[in-house]
Amino acid sequence: MQRGVMYGMAAGAIWGFIFLAPRLLPDFSPLTLSIGRYLMYGAVSLAVALPFARRLAAKLTRADFIALVKLALVGNLLYYMLLASAVQLVGVAPSSLIVGILPVTVTLAGRRDHGAVDLKRLIGPLLLVLAGIACINFDVFSDVLSSSGGSDHATSVPTRLAGLACALGALASWTWYAVVNSRYLQSNRHFDGNEWSVLWGIVTGLLGVGIGAIVWMLPAGTVQASVPASRSHVFWIVCFALATGGSWLGNMLWNAAAKRLPLTLSGQMIVFETLFALLYAFVYDSRWPRTPEVLAIVLLLVGVIWSVRQHTLEAAPAAAKEAPAH
Secondary structure (H helix, E strand, O other), X not given: OHHHHHXXXXXXHHHHHHHOHHHHOOOOOHHHHHHHHHHHHHHHHHHHHXXXXXXXXXXXXXXXXXXXXXXXXXXXXHHHXXXXXXXXXXXXXXXXXHHOOHHHHHHHHOOOOOOOOOHHHHHHHHHHHHHHHHHHOHHHHHHHHHOOOOXXXXXXXXXXXXXXXXXXXXXXXXXXXXXXXXXXXXXXXXXXXXXXXXXHHHHHHHHHHHHHXXXXXXXXXXXXXXXXXXXXXXXXXXXXXXXXXHHXXXXXXXHHHHHHOOHHHHHHHOHHHHHHHHXXXXXXXXXXXXXXXXXXXXXXXXXXXXXXXXHHHHHHHHHHHXXXXX
């Protein structure tokens, strides 16, 4: 279990960067960002898979391929397009606030799975997580309320609502992905975390090629406005970083965690994505976290540590029962 927790924390540290990427590339549309990221993810995955391609092909079944297509569409393309839209419309902090509820939604979705801890024992940790998430953006929404009488705020309401809707959509899509992916890996153990991540990347890349071809056939400017060549170079550099870190390596670590942890615990590992997203945003903005943000980080960390402790206590008696008698 400890190794699974470490894998989950590492995946969160890598995934935190994906919140910052749309801010680095505000002149690119969310759909363009998604296509670029996953075209690169497919290319990287294909390169990684070449040395053991025959072994992968021999193990791949029709059911595996169908599962991969569904997971790639919802957990990759749809999720990141919605997340990028939310970040560009309302910023990193509000987006991380909404998507940060993932530990709660995934835990609730996996409450009946094997190895899950009784929800009564998780009420305390979950309340701390919710309190931490509420604190993350307290000052941001306070600013919104204090400026409610101004014309700037009035014109921003539709944009804010659209951004929050995109963040909620990202939350829903990744909750579905986390639950379905974890259950599939635990019931189909013929792939390890790296193999599944590579296959997922190749399928995602193929979908990215198809969607990219459709976009390319549309009239110029329909999806993406023209940008200088220098910005295109930056775009592909960021997409490569997202593909190697945020997709291939992050997914490999997450798959390794999902195979070792029950959903009620693996779901709460996602809280580290929120924490690292905030950390990277603070560094990018060259500022220290404000008091509500510090309080949020403390509450989130204590909530997750408490949850890990509850799962450890639950696992100990079960391990004792399964141990052979001497």
